[in-house]
Amino acid sequence: MSLFIGGxxxxxxxxxxxxxxxxxxxxxxxxxxxxxxxxxIAAIIPAFKVLFSGAAESVQIAWAVPFGSFxxxxxxxxxxxxxxxxxxxxxxxxxxxxxxSSYQSRKNLGVPWFFYALLLVGxxxxxxxxxxxxxxxxWEIMSVASFFLVSFEYEKPAVRQAGLSYxxxxxxxxxxxxxxxxxxxxxxxxxxxxxxxxxxAAKANLLFxxxxxxxxxxxxxxxxxxxxxxxxxxxxxxxxxVMSGVMIKTGIYGLVRAAMLLGTPxxxxxxxxxxxxxxxxxxxxLFALAQHDLKRLLAYHSVENIGIITIGLGVGLLGVHLxxxxxxxxxxxxxxxxxxxxxxxxxxxxxxAGSVLHSSGTGxxxxxxxxxKRMPWTASAFLVGAxxxxxxxxxxxxxxxxxxxxxxxxxxxxxxxxMLVLALIVIGSLxxxxxxxxxCFTKAFGIVFLGHPRSGAAQExxxxxxxxxxxxxxxxxxxxxxxxxSPWVVRSAAYVIAAIAPLPMGxxxxxxxxxxxxxxGFVFVSLVFAIVLFGLxxxxxxxxxxxxxRQSVTWDCGYARPDSRMQYTATSFAQPITALFNVFxxxxxxxxxxxxxxxxxxxxxxxxxxxxxxYLYLPLYRWICALFGxxxxxxxxxxxxxIFYIAxxxxxxxxxxxx
Amino acid sequence: xxxxLKILNLAVxxxxxxxxLGIIIRVKAWFAGRTGQPLLQPYYDIxxxxxxxxxxSVSTSWVFRAGPLxxLAVxxxxxxxxxxxGLPAVFAFDGDFLVFVYLLGLLRFFMIVSALDTxxxxxxxxxxxxxxxxxxxxxxLLIGLAAIAKITGHASxxxxxxxxxxxxxxxxxPAFVLVGFALIIVFLSENCRIPVDDPTTHLELTMIHxxxxxxxxxxxxxxxxxxxxxxxWLLGLVxxxxxxxxxxxxxxxxxxxxxxxxxxxxxxxxxxxxxxxxIRLLRIPPLLIGAAALSVLALVLVYR
Numbered sequence: 001m002s003l004f005i006g007g008x009x010x011x012x013x014x015x016x017x018x019x020x021x022x023x024x025x026x027x028x029x030x031x032x033x034x035x036x037x038x039x040x041i042a043a044i045i046p047a048f049k050v051l052f053s054g055a056a057e058s059v060q061i062a063w064a065v066p067f068g069s070f071x072x073x074x075x076x077x078x079x080x081x082x083x084x085x086x087x088x089x090x091x092x093x094x095x096x097x098x099x100x101s102s103y104q105s106r107k108n109l110g111v112p113w114f115f116y117a118l119l120l121v122g123x124x125x126x127x128x129x130x131x132x133x134x135x136x137x138x139w140e141i142m143s144v145a146s147f148f149l150v151s152f153e154y155e156k157p158a159v160r161q162a163g164l165s166y167x168x169x170x171x172x173x174x175x176x177x178x179x180x181x182x183x184x185x186x187x188x189x190x191x192x193x194x195x196x197x198x199x200x201a202a203k204a205n206l207l208f209x210x211x212x213x214x215x216x217x218x219x220x221x222x223x224x225x226x227x228x229x230x231x232x233x234x235x236x237x238x239x240x241x242v243m244s245g246v247m248i249k250t251g252i253y254g255l256v257r258a259a260m261l262l263g264t265p266x267x268x269x270x271x272x273x274x275x276x277x278x279x280x281x282x283x284x285x286l287f288a289l290a291q292h293d294l295k296r297l298l299a300y301h302s303v304e305n306i307g308i309i310t311i312g313l314g315v316g317l318l319g320v321h322l323x324x325x326x327x328x329x330x331x332x333x334x335x336x337x338x339x340x341x342x343x344x345x346x347x348x349x350x351x352x353a354g355s356v357l358h359s360s361g362t363g364x365x366x367x368x369x370x371x372x373k374r375m376p377w378t379a380s381a382f383l384v385g386a387x388x389x390x391x392x393x394x395x396x397x398x399x400x401x402x403x404x405x406x407x408x409x410x411x412x413x414x415x416x417x418x419m420l421v422l423a424l425i426v427i428g429s430l431x432x433x434x435x436x437x438x439x440c441f442t443k444a445f446g447i448v449f450l451g452h453p454r455s456g457a458a459q460e461x462x463x464x465x466x467x468x469x470x471x472x473x474x475x476x477x478x479x480x481x482x483x484x485x486s487p488w489v490v491r492s493a494a495y496v497i498a499a500i501a502p503l504p505m506g507x508x509x510x511x512x513x514x515x516x517x518x519x520x521g522f523v524f525v526s527l528v529f530a531i532v533l534f535g536l537x538x539x540x541x542x543x544x545x546x547x548x549x550r551q552s553v554t555w556d557c558g559y560a561r562p563d564s565r566m567q568y569t570a571t572s573f574a575q576p577i578t579a580l581f582n583v584f585x586x587x588x589x590x591x592x593x594x595x596x597x598x599x600x601x602x603x604x605x606x607x608x609x610x611x612x613x614x615y616l617y618l619p620l621y622r623w624i625c626a627l628f629g630x631x632x633x634x635x636x637x638x639x640x641x642x643i644f645y646i647a648x649x650x651x652x653x654x655x656x657x658x659x
Numbered sequence: 660x661x662x663x664l665k666i667l668n669l670a671v672x673x674x675x676x677x678x679x680l681g682i683i684i685r686v687k688a689w690f691a692g693r694t695g696q697p698l699l700q701p702y703y704d705i706x707x708x709x710x711x712x713x714x715x716s717v718s719t720s721w722v723f724r725a726g727p728l729x730x731l732a733v734x735x736x737x738x739x740x741x742x743x744x745g746l747p748a749v750f751a752f753d754g755d756f757l758v759f760v761y762l763l764g765l766l767r768f769f770m771i772v773s774a775l776d777t778x779x780x781x782x783x784x785x786x787x788x789x790x791x792x793x794x795x796x797x798x799x800l801l802i803g804l805a806a807i808a809k810i811t812g813h814a815s816x817x818x819x820x821x822x823x824x825x826x827x828x829x830x831x832x833p834a835f836v837l838v839g840f841a842l843i844i845v846f847l848s849e850n851c852r853i854p855v856d857d858p859t860t861h862l863e864l865t866m867i868h869x870x871x872x873x874x875x876x877x878x879x880x881x882x883x884x885x886x887x888x889x890x891x892w893l894l895g896l897v898x899x900x901x902x903x904x905x906x907x908x909x910x911x912x913x914x915x916x917x918x919x920x921x922x923x924x925x926x927x928x929x930x931x932x933x934x935x936x937x938i939r940l941l942r943i944p945p946l947l948i949g950a951a952a953l954s955v956l957a958l959v960l961v962y963r
Binding site: 376379386391398402408416424432441443452522528533552554556568572576 | 711712714721728731735739751753757758761765775778783786791794800805814955958
């Protein structure tokens with residue numbers, strides 16, 4: 001535990017140091033990245049120790065705050081979330097050094113590094129907090145630090161807007177969490193997690209709903225996800241990677257922790273999570289398909305992946321309720337493994353998107369193209385990430401989805417409507433999400449990196465620097481490794497699942513052993529695939545050596561002047577799917593048809609506004625606005641009247657006291 | 660002994676795959692009143708292409724060159740997962756059909772990106788359609804397989820096919836019929852046959868798969884064609900394996916019956932192609948959603 005606190009302190013001190021040498025950008029970056037990396041290495045050691053030994057560590061520090069106690073506790077669940085948090089944050093920090101260096105002349109780099117350290121410290125505290133009040137404070141540190149990071153380029157109005165909407169969304173979520181913790185403490189008066197009593201069913205249900213809304217806002221459940229597509233494109237890319245890769249997972253962590261605290265789950269908790277997961281997953285990927293901006297597209301994919309994770313948690317909770325060890329273990333294992341996998345491939349994809357943005361200056365898909373020629377490293381890394389997020393073997397994304405499928409396929413929990421609905425929702429939505437994600441990422445990769453450049457900006461792009469390439473390469477390798485090592489990674493989740501699900505350890509280990517042996521089959525197939533691919537490549541190389549290999553233009557139908565604007569665009573690529581699902585997407589089209597015999601100008605625009613924004617948040621805010629509008633008569637702008645209000649209040653308070 | 664059987668399975672798959680195409684073409688010729696090309700013509704075509712060099716577009720990168728390699732590697736690897744009548748699969752483990760389905764996903768991924776690599780709108784068009792239609796095929800295929808897994812109580816293809824007694828058919832006949840229909844639609848769509856795609860035209864308004872391979876030539880095209888033939892064989896094996904109850908107890912008889920069923924499947928495809936027109940592109944999603952609905956119905960019947 002002392003290592004954890006030491007790492008915590010190193011990161012914070014590194015952040016402070018970079019704040020103090022902020023004017024000298026290089027030094028600030030150095031302090032920031034050294035602090036983050038050294039602190040993360042120190043703190044990740046106890047996390048691994050706890051994960052593999054299963055023995056929780058805790059420390060209590062004196063802290064005189066009502067309801068609060070400074071209790072830090074590393075149990076297997078915290079440790080499991082801590083590992084991707086620390087790992088991805090340090091890799092992204094290395095990337096950030098080079099990414100931020102282009103701002104060096106214009107901005108004080110100490111500030112983003114300080115808030116980066118603060119965000120990391122906040123996330124560490126969130127997963128390690130053993131007390132409700134401490135948790136809320138850490139939660140707030142995390143939200144506010146990330147708000148400042150999102151608003152890094154505050155001179156742009158869109159960024160300010162995004163930052164503000166993020167801040168508001170976070171605090172709506174936090175309001176539900178405050179309510180959650182107040183209700184949680186109302187029994188014993190203590191907010192220590194280990195002193196929470198068992199609740200009657202009605203209260204536990206209410207608490208669970210509060211947790212779903214509160215943590216769901218952070219995690220990005222549909223339709224609470226509205227801040228994601230604004231905040232991720234606005235933030236610097238290494239911050240987007242951390243926010244999307246690990247910060248939103250603290251919402252998942254909170255939800256799991258809440259479910260643990262609230263005791264045996266009734267069936268509907270599981271069903272609710274499965275439904276939320278399926279809706280978030282399918283709508284998330286559909287909205288991603290309709291996007292024109294690379295980082296916005298990735299942000300919607302976070303919603304999709306959170307959906308997959310939530311399906312896993314829901315299946316797990318349902319398994320606990322039904323006393324079906326296979327559902328419980330494989331559901332939780334799949335969901336949690338996907339937490340780890342998503343951190344890796346989404347982090348990678350955001351870093352790649354950052355390199356594209358950094359070198360070409362635009363994230364607009366339809367202005368890019370052909371970048372693989374100028375940015376071969378970034379393109380290859382993006383390809384790995386794209387295949388991983390589409391859940392394709394032999395990469396890690398497949399392994400976690402495979403576990404979820406397997407849980408449902410092997411579940412012999414009996415017949416009946418319940419099992420039917422479960423199989424239909426889980427298999428149907430995972431299959432559909434998989435197919436649509438593949439469509440979306442072939443679109444993203446194909447339009448951005450392949451073909452011809454669609455604008456001058458894309459033509460003048462250049463490869464990222466050494467540090468950026470290094471961090472992308474590390475994450476891409478992790479995508480492959482986590483896939484190939486999945487049988488062993490899954491086994492290491494035994495203690496985490498034992499902490500969540502009230503099952504005997506032997507049973508959990510047996511189920512995980514089963515899953516791991518099945519994954520071993522997948523690893524074998526992957527290895528055979530790699531060997532076959534290698535062999536075929538060698539054979540083709542040999543064959544082509546002695547044969548005629550020519551270069552020519554792409555077949556253009558005999559047309560003499562092909563133009564890069566004639567290529568398929570992101571919009572046209574996604575059109576068959578977006579047209580099919582237009583019921584949900586409600587894409588707005590603006591078409592200016594060509595007119596006359598010699599048409600000069602014609603244009604076509606599509607825009608897909610967010611569903612949650614349009615039908616949930618906007619009406620809600622309008623209603624609140626109208627409500628407060630009715631109170632406007634109180635406001636006159638005259639000082640005398642305000643003084644009268646103050647006097648009136650004082651008088652009322654006095655009367656109240658006297659009575 | 661078992662190892663020999665596994666190798667035999669693989670050998671039959673690798674050699675017999677292009678024959679399906681030959682049969683389909685012959686059936687179509689017979690319907691049209693022509694003599695048609697030799698049954699082994701697809702072999703000659705692939706062999707001819709494999710002996711050629713290639714032409715690469717200047718727009719393309721390594722992704723384009725990787726497309727045919729990955730396609731062939733995927734189909735060769737996927738061939739290890741399927742049993743054939745009495746012959747067991749080389750690899751069999753729970754959920755192996757998921758690996759199979761997602762391996763085909765990897766193939767599709769590389770086909771699409773290597774098509775987009777040329778920067779041609781024809782190939783963009785083909786790949787966009789391929790992405791949309793196969794996304795809709797996936798639920799139909801996996802839910803259908805879930806129904807079969809539930810009936811047989813196995814989550815792996817080899818025991819699934821082995822336990823497919825005729826008695827199961829009498830118990831859950833309607834579910835098998837529904838899954839059979841769903842899988843036939845998936846089979847036609849995934850292999851780019853009429854009524855979803857027309858493999859004989861190069862007209863850009865109708866084509867899907869043909870548009871995607873427009874710029875591949877020579878050796879690469881040969882590899883792609885062999886991979887496509889293998890893919891058709893493998894999906895046919897899944898269809899025959901999980902729907903037709905071949906279980907005589909004699910290894911040779913079972914295998915021969917499976918091969919016969921594969922031949923009949925090819926004849927069926929030929930008949931469908933001769934008697935139907937390709938449907939309009941806008942009508943394809945409802946067809947595929949219909950296939951998914953059949954699978955869902957089968958699952959409902961199984962869990963009833």
